[in-house]
Each structure stands twice: as structure tokens, then as C-alpha cells.
Amino acid sequence: MKYLPLLFAALMRKKTRTLLTLLSVAAAFALFGMLDAVRVAFNAPQSVIGIDRLITSSRLSLIQPLPYADLARIQSTPGVKAVTYASWFGGIYQDPKNFFPNFPVEPQSYLDMYPELVLPQAQRQAFLKMRTGAIVGRALADLHGWKVGDKIPLRPTIYPHRDGGEVWTFDLVGIFEAAQPELRGSEKQMLFHHTYFDEGREIGQGTVGWYIVRVEDASQADRIAQAIDRQFTNSAFETRTQSEREFQLSFAKQIGDIGLIVTAIMAAVFFTLVLLTGNTMAQSIRERIPELAVLKTLGFTNRAVLLLVMAEALVLLLLGGLIGLVLAALALPVIGEASSGQLDVAMRPESWLLGVGLMATIGILVGLPPALKAMRLGIVDALAGR
Amino acid sequence: MSEMPPTPEPLVAIRGVSKVYERGRQRIEVLHHVDLDIPEGDFLALMGPSGSGKSTLLNMIAGLDLPTEGSLSVAGHRIDRMSSTELARWRAANVGFVFQFYNLLPALSAQKNVELPLLLTRLSAARRRRNAAIALDLVGLADRASHKPNELSGGQQQRVAIARAIVSDPTLLVCDEPTGDLDRHSAEEVLTLLQRLNREYGKTMIMVTHDPKAAEFARRVLHLDKGILVEQAEIGA
Numbered sequence: 370m371k372y373l374p375l376l377f378a379a380l381m382r383k384k385t386r387t388l389l390t391l392l393s394v395a396a397a398f399a400l401f402g403m404l405d406a407v408r409v410a411f412n413a414p415q416s417v418i419g420i421d422r423l424i425t426s427s428r429l430s431l432i433q434p435l436p437y438a439d440l441a442r443i444q445s446t447p448g449v450k451a452v453t454y455a456s457w458f459g460g461i462y463q464d465p466k467n468f469f470p471n472f473p474v475e476p477q478s479y480l481d482m483y484p485e486l487v488l489p490q491a492q493r494q495a496f497l498k499m500r501t502g503a504i505v506g507r508a509l510a511d512l513h514g515w516k517v518g519d520k521i522p523l524r525p526t527i528y529p530h531r532d533g534g535e536v537w538t539f540d541l542v543g544i545f546e547a548a549q550p551e552l553r554g555s556e557k558q559m560l561f562h563h564t565y566f567d568e569g570r571e572i573g574q575g576t577v578g579w580y581i582v583r584v585e586d587a588s589q590a591d592r593i594a595q596a597i598d599r600q601f602t603n604s605a606f607e608t609r610t611q612s613e614r615e616f617q618l619s620f621a622k623q624i625g626d627i628g629l630i631v632t633a634i635m636a637a638v639f640f641t642l643v644l645l646t647g648n649t650m651a652q653s654i655r656e657r658i659p660e661l662a663v664l665k666t667l668g669f670t671n672r673a674v675l676l677l678v679m680a681e682a683l684v685l686l687l688l689g690g691l692i693g694l695v696l697a698a699l700a701l702p703v704i705g706e707a708s709s710g711q712l713d714v715a716m717r718p719e720s721w722l723l724g725v726g727l728m729a730t731i732g733i734l735v736g737l738p739p740a741l742k743a744m745r746l747g748i749v750d751a752l753a754g755r
Numbered sequence: 756m757s758e759m760p761p762t763p764e765p766l767v768a769i770r771g772v773s774k775v776y777e778r779g780r781q782r783i784e785v786l787h788h789v790d791l792d793i794p795e796g797d798f799l800a801l802m803g804p805s806g807s808g809k810s811t812l813l814n815m816i817a818g819l820d821l822p823t824e825g826s827l828s829v830a831g832h833r834i835d836r837m838s839s840t841e842l843a844r845w846r847a848a849n850v851g852f853v854f855q856f857y858n859l860l861p862a863l864s865a866q867k868n869v870e871l872p873l874l875l876t877r878l879s880a881a882r883r884r885r886n887a888a889i890a891l892d893l894v895g896l897a898d899r900a901s902h903k904p905n906e907l908s909g910g911q912q913q914r915v916a917i918a919r920a921i922v923s924d925p926t927l928l929v930c931d932e933p934t935g936d937l938d939r940h941s942a943e944e945v946l947t948l949l950q951r952l953n954r955e956y957g958k959t960m961i962m963v964t965h966d967p968k969a970a971e972f973a974r975r976v977l978h979l980d981k982g983i984l985v986e987q988a989e990i991g992a
Binding site for chain 2: 371372374375378379381382659660663664665666667668669670671672748749752
């Protein structure tokens with residue numbers, strides 16, 4: 370503790386340089402905190418226990434549809450309370466940059482399955498009745514300035530209309546809102562009739578993208594998921610039933626191995642950080658050779674000088690790193706909300722521990738070479754400026 | 756000048772000390788079989804031309820360098836036989852240093868600079884602060900305790916360096932050209948202060964200087980030439 374003023378005096382000797390280095394370290398660890406939270410969210414082992422909504426999709430691939438005929442078999446599985454289905458339409462509104470998820474669904478059972486999508490009763494009835502009707506979330510309606518009664522044309526990317534038209538046109542009959550603020554991301558989607566979609570498409574009639582299953586007892590979800598999949602084992606359409614959250618994450622995982630991507634980015638960031646901080650430390654020690662020689666003259670042992678320089682590097686890394694992790698911890702809830710709660714990103718204890726471990730490792734890596742140089746300093750030569 | 760009391764054992768005993776530096780294939784003998792006794796309470800000025808070996812001799816007496824040959828005892832301790840760690844601890848306890856260019860740490864206040872040697876002791880923070888304040892008061896800079904070195908004149912910085920040298924009450928004070936970077940007036944202030952520390956507080960001092968006027972403040976002057984002691988003079992004797 371008594372050496373702390375000496376340590377901070379060394380760091381404050383060139384305030385701008387120290388501040389810039391601290392900012393670099395903080396930025397690197399803020400990035401680490403956020404990316405590691407994403408990595409953990411993607412890699413955390415998921416269990417369906419306690420979750421009463423399951424998704425049954427093709428075992429082969431998410432883009433592989435399932436026969437409509439599977440509906441009755443899934444419904445008859447013991448423990449299943451309700452079943453609905455949806456497909457991926459992939460329509461584009463005016464410009465590809467306006468992308469938003471749009472799903473054909475079975476209206477009645479889908480709205481029953483998702484009570485968190487709150488729709489006025491009159492609009493709900495209108496949606497159920499009108500074959501070309503569609504409903505959108507409040508956020509999406511506000512974004513494009515849509516109101517009930519508007520016609521929304523979507524250009525298909527997968528399913529051309531069988532009448533040869535270049536667009537599918539929908540009548541906006543309702544605007545729903547999320548029941549809870551953390552689900553606001555669900556307000557960025559559009560839902561329309563699966564029947565209208567199935568009758569109008571050129572290919573794939575009689576199939577659905579996935580089934581959504583509500584179980585009677587959430588604690589039995591694992592068993593029910595296995596029972597559903599067992600029914601289709603060795604069939605032409607084998608299934609994979611998982612929790613809704615797992616299903617959403619597997620959607621995101623299609624872009625690649627998130628863990629590998631995150632690790633590669635972090636490796637590049639930390640490699641750069643080691644070079645940057647290492648260079649700063651080396652330069653700082655070079656400039657302070659006479660001062661270190663004075664400390665040795667006064668009686669500081671070689672070991673004490675080594676530890677002082679090492680401590681300087683560690684303090685720099687720990688201070689900057691912790692600032693970065695705190696910034697990440699503050700930013701993650703915002704990111705989580707932006708993902709409509711689909712990504713459960715938060716700074717977990719293991720991320721803090723890994724972060725502190727990295728700070729210590731990088732601190733030792735960048736501090737050791739200049740510390741060894743300082744330790745081996747010959748007093749007489751250093752005082753003479755040789 | 757007051758008479759030196761006779762001492763049975765010299766504080767510093769140098770016997771047959773030689774120092775050889777090797778630069779590549781070149782072998783340079785800087786000191787050649789030097790014998791010297793420095794009694795406790797002495798104020799010795801070492802003079803000589805550049806390269807005569809006076810700074811090398813001072814560095815060895817202070818435990819910063821080791822002789823190639825011969826023995827070197829300070830207060831009965833054979834410092835030529837000590838390891839680098841033992842020497843560091845010995846320096847911390849026994850030697851105060853005053854350099855030509857003050858060598859204060861620029862980021863620390865005068866008070867913190869003076870406290871530096873005390874960090875190596877077991878004194879409490881309060882005690883360290885108090886001792887540093889006493890040392891600064893002794894050199895007449897109590898009112899400049901919170902100033903950084905760049906806020907002080909050269910003479911004031913050298914007085915802070917002297918306060919740092921004496922704060923741990925060392926056996927020996929070594930000064931390497933302490934007035935070499937000062938104007939005449941500041942130099943006289945510093946030399947008067949060193950003389951006072953010797954006469955009033957009995958500090959044993961060894962000072963390397965080029966300046967004959969500075970040497971007049973010492974009790975004794977030794978001349979070195981090409982690594983050999985050539986002349987010894989008692990001031991006022």
C-alpha cells in the first residue's frame with residue numbers, strides 16, 4: 370500500500386499517454402464484455418424444463434418444411450395442450466433494407482398461443498375473418514407510418530405468387546402491442562393467414578415451416594419433446610423439438626459459429642492491445658531509467674524495482690479493464706432489449722472472472738519485459754546516462 | 756576549523772582497491788591500489804581531473820559499484836563481499852546520496868521525494884510524513900513541501916535532495932558534484948548546508964568536486980590522478 374503513491378506518480382508522469390492507454394484498454398475490455406456475453410448466451414446449455422412452449426422443426430435444417438399432416442400427430446402426443454404453426458415468408462417491403470420478419474400463421478391458434486401479443490378485440494375479429502388480412506406490431510407500423518386499412522405490398526424472395534404477380538398484397542386489419550416492455554422486439558413483425566399464403570404460393574403447398582407446441586406441464590417439456598420427435602424417427606421428415614428460446618438462438622446461429630467468431634475477434638483485439646500497451650510500457654520505462662536508477666541507489670532492491678514496474682502494468686490493465694467491463698455491463702441490458710429479449714445477454718460472473726484473468730495475463734505479458742530490463746539496470750551506467 | 760577527534764577505527768577503510776573496466780578488448784584501470792581511511796565525522800573532498808577515478812571511488816564507497824581488487828569496509832562491514840540485494844539494503848540503511856542533477860522524481864512533491872527512502876523502513880505513514888517534514892525544515896524548505904521539482908529553483912531542488920539524503924539518518928553522506936549545476940549563490944547555500952550537517956550533526960561526508968572553492972568547505976581534500984591518490988591536504992591545518 371505504501372508504494373501506491375509511487376505507482377500512481379509513475380502512471381501520472383505522462384497523463385495524456387496514460388489516459389489514452391487506459392481508454393484503449395477500456396475499449397478492448399468493453400468489447401470483450403459485450404462479445405463474451407453474446408458468446409455465453411449462444412453457448413449456454415439450454416433446457417426445455419420449465420418452458421411451456423416448444424418448437425418442432427425439421428431435423429435437417431430450418432429451411433426444410435414439414436408436412437401439414439404432422440399437425441394431427443403432434444396434437445395427439447400425450448401432454449400436448451395446443452399446437453399452431455408458422456412459416457418463413459421472407460417478403461420485402463419496397464427495399465431490402467426495410468427487412469422485417471413476416472410469417473404466415475394460423476390466426477386463431479397462433480394468437481391463442483401468444484397472448485403476449487395484445488390486439489384489440491375488433492381488430493382480432495377482423496384478422497380472423499379476412500383471408501388477405503394481416504396484423505403488424507406497433508413498432509413496425511410506426512416505422513413505416515402504416516395504419517389500419519392500408520394495403521401492404523410485399524415482394525417475395527422465396528415464394529412467387531402463382532398468379533404471376535410480382536407482389537403479395539395484404540390488408541392491414543390490426544396493430545398489436547407487446548404485453549411487456551422487454552418483448553417490444555416482437556412488435557417488429559408481421560403476421561398473415563397461412564391459408565392465403567398456402568393457396569397463393571407456387572411451391573411447397575401443404576407444408577409448414579415449424580410447429581409451435583404448448584405443453585400441459587412445463588416440467589414435462591423434455592419428455593414431451595422427445596415423444597414428439599420419436600414419432601417421426603426414420604420418416605422422410607424427421608423432427609427436432611426444442612424450447613422456443615433454443616429455436617430462436619439456432620436461427621441466429623445460422624450465420625456461423627458465434628463462439629468461434631467472437632473468439633477470433635477478441636484474439637485480434639487483445640493481440641493489438643498487447644502490442645499497444647507493451648510499446649507504451651517499454652517507452653515509459655525507457656524514459657524513466659534515471660529515476661529507476663535513483664530508486665535502486667536509495668536502496669530499492671532489484672526485486673522491488675521489478676515488482677514496481679509489474680504492478681504499474683497490472684494497475685493500468687486492471688483499471689482500464691474494469692472500466693471497460695463496467696461499461697459493457699451497462700450497455701448489455703440495452704442490447705438485450707434491442708434483441709426483444711431473444712438474447713439473454715448480461716455480464717455473468719464467469720465473464721467477470723475471465724475478464725480479470727485476461728487483464729492479469731496481459732498485464733504480466735506487457736509488464737514483464739520492461740520490468741526485467743528495470744531489474745537488470747546497472748546503477749552506475751544508468752545514472753551516467755549510458 | 757575544529758580538530759577531528761582521534762578515532763580508533765576509521766568509518767571507511769579502503770585497502771588496495773583497484774577497479775578495472777573492460778570495454779570489448781580494451782582494459783581500463785580506473786583505480787590503482789588505493790589505500791584510504793575516512794574517520795567518522797570527516798568531510799572529505801575528492802578532487803581531480805575528469806577520468807581520474809574520483810567518481811568511481813565514491814561509487815564504491817557508497818556501495819553502487821564493487822572493486823575489482825582490494826577490500827572496502829564501512830563501519831566494520833565488508834561491502835565488497837555483499838550481494839546486490841545485501842548492498843541495496845545496506846545503502847538504504849547507511850548511505851545518503853546527493854547528485855549533481857538532483858535526481859528528484861518529477862511526478863512527486865518535495866515531501867514525497869524526501870519520504871522515498873523511508874518507504875524502505877517499517878515506519879508508519881504518519882511517522883514518515885513527520886520525519887520528511889523535519890528534514891525539509893532542516894534544509895529551509897518547509898514551506899515548499901507540496902511543490903513539485905519543476906516548481907523549485909535548482910538550489911531548492913538540491914536542498915530537497917539533501918533532505919532526502921539525510922531523512923533516514925544515514926551513517927554516510929556521498930555527494931557527487933553537488934554544486935555542479937548551480938550558480939555561485941545557490942552553490943554556497945548548498946555547501947554551507949552540507950558543512951552545517953557535518954559540523955553540527957556530525958555527518959560523515961564524501962564529496963566529489965571539480966571546484967576548488969567548493970572543496971574549501973570540506974575538512975580534508977584528496978587529489979586523484981589516473982586512479983592514484985597523489986595529494987592529501989587538511990583544510991586550515
